[in-house]
Amino acid sequence: MAEQHTVSAFDDEINRLRGLVAEMGGRVELALDEAMQALVKQEPGLAERVIEGDLRVDALEAEVEKLVVQIIALRAPMANDLREVIAALKIVGVIERIGDYAKNIAKRSRQISGHRTIEPISLLPSMAQIAGEMVHDALDAFATRNAVLASAVIERDVLVDNFYNSIFRTLVTYMVENPKTISECAHLLFVAKNIERIGDHATNVAEMVYYAATGEYLPERDRAALAEG
């Protein structure tokens, strides 16, 4: 198969698009990681960095949108090119949301500072790690157009959901037992919810990647089966 387009400028644009998406993905992965560190290790400096870094993510999203509109207008992409360009457009929207969740976690880490008496906080980094890996793998799958890897990401969402359920139960128990910790726990509950949403978004990205790579939608019953694990 001819990998390159006859018009090489088209290839340059597609490569630039992939590069921008990869950069955005890398930045939100890092943001999530740093936000969790800010939360666990109480480093307000890291939290600040995450919040500032989100501006760059937003700018990248705008840049990708512009590039996609330009490619569609000037190159009239077809078939797998078209699917990839559309997927990139949708994926950056989702990544931007993921970035927002990371930013939100970073903001909350400042609220919780000083009250680190709660035990479930130790579960959150593991949960965040899985969600972060899901984001990473989904974007890897996009870069390599790997449908198998994308399916694997979707399968892992159930782990994140399980984490969330268990953290939710624990935090509720905590709040009932120690009403003094309610505000802290509420923040942690939102952090858990944010991470759970990040997992869902990674799943969405994986679904888009699957379509871009194969031209088929993941069948609904497979999705259900995957979700049940």
Next chain:
Amino acid sequence: MVALDMTTDTVPGDAAVAQHKMTTRNVNVYYGAKQAIKDVSIDIDMDNVTAFIGPSGCGKSTFLRTLNRMNDTVASARVTGEITLDGEDIYASSMDVVQLRARVGMVFQKPNPFPKSIYDNIAYGPRIHGLATSKADLDVIVESSLRRAGLWDEVKDRLRDSGTALSGGQQQRLCIGRAIAVEPEVILMDEPCSALDPIATAKIEELIHALRGRYAIVIVTHNMQQAARVSQRTAFFHLGDLVEYGVTTDIFTNPREERTKDYITGRYG
């Protein structure tokens, strides 16, 4: 190439044949020793616009011209296989070629109106086939054909002017009007917009859209966007092979064959 059955799902037999306006089975076309078309089987429906796409020299125009036997005039051309119109073999000795071409009309790449008046351009076909019994009849045919070709409002006040004095896009619509004046069942269009500007092209495409259903339309085009815009079925030809034939949306969003994909995404070498 693997022997794929490119025809749509139908049970063999008369009932199946009747569903399609035209069918071709294992059609080969040779120019002298060179094989221009290899084993093409395809069905053409009444309700769909069928587009043939492919790189230059892939045989799409050649194949189009076998559908109304325009290749007969090329001395070295030889056609094997079966092509039917309403279940009737068009290459059978009982088939009258002149009659066939009235039933399977054709529009060409370059607008080619006769150097006669607009009226006579349209009226010529009905006249030679005796479709009008009186002058009034003919007037009705001319008006309705020009209306259907979307040209009436532009030319109704100058029907006596020469057809060649019209603009390129108008000339091509005149040619389409001339083709539909004999009420064909199938209209073959061989790159009808390749000599036209984008606005004139859009008007032809709109016209094709309006004519769909009334005539089975087959269009050969170099312009993939055009195939995507006007057709419901697309056939991709490459080096005389029919590589892929399917629903246009599928061909352009998710082609099955690697060669189709490379061509429509602009990777074709």
Next chain:
Amino acid sequence: MTEPASAIAIATNMERKPTDWSASSKMRQRLASRNRTEKMFQFTGLAAVVLAVFFLAFLLWSMLADGVHGLSWQFLTGTDSSDPETVGIWGALKGSLLTMAVTLGLSFPIGVLTALYLEEFAPRNMWTDIVEVSINNLAAVPSIIFGLLGLAVFLNFMHLPRSAPVVGGLTLALMTMPVIVIAGRNAIKSVPPSIRDAARGIGASPVQVVFHHVLPLALPGIMTGTIIGMARALGETAPLLMIGMRAFIPTPPSSFTEPATVLPVQIFLWSDEISQGFVEKTSAAIIVLLAVLMTMNSIAIILRNRFEQKW
């Protein structure tokens, strides 16, 4: 990577110094030498035209000077006589017209049908190639040969009357036909194939295609060729001498079979006369012949300009 794309890549990688378009002395020399060549050619061309026009003008002027006094109503309506004072051109003119009528009547339909058949219907094979070559050769055969042919076939074999316009017409028709066929074929070839496709595409039969579309469009070209062929026939002398159209005819012919003479032969005969009075009459006859020829050529030009289709 595909073949053509890599070729492009190689081409763009090749090193080539940018051309120096500034006014270097080498560049100025090239320009100067090129301009000299241009001027020289234009001058030579103009000289050739002047020379050609000069001879034509000289011919016309000397004919007019000699012959214009010989032109009179009597000259235009009279016939040949031994007295230069009373001779007229009408007998020869009428002979020419009758001969041309026969020539046109035969060569035009036969020539056009031949051209149509060869271009539109005949299969391309060895036989049609032979026919084509023969027709082209026939057009180049010297006219005297046609005269001999006419003498042998029409007079000696078919025993048609001597000196008659019918025989002259037949002989000239043989000579004109190849010209019409060639002109006709060119005119038919110049009708664009798209018109034939258009007609065939709506179900016109081959004969309908030819007679409804090809022939009407080719006709101006065919007519032009025909008129030029006829003009050539009108000026022809040699073959007519061979079939006896050089007799002294004191009465204008009233039918195709009566003895007659034609304009160029008449000029030839008068130029042989010893009597001084015939010099003026010869020039006058040449003026009449030139006038007829110019009229025919003008008609050909008008036909071509008016009916020629632009594609």
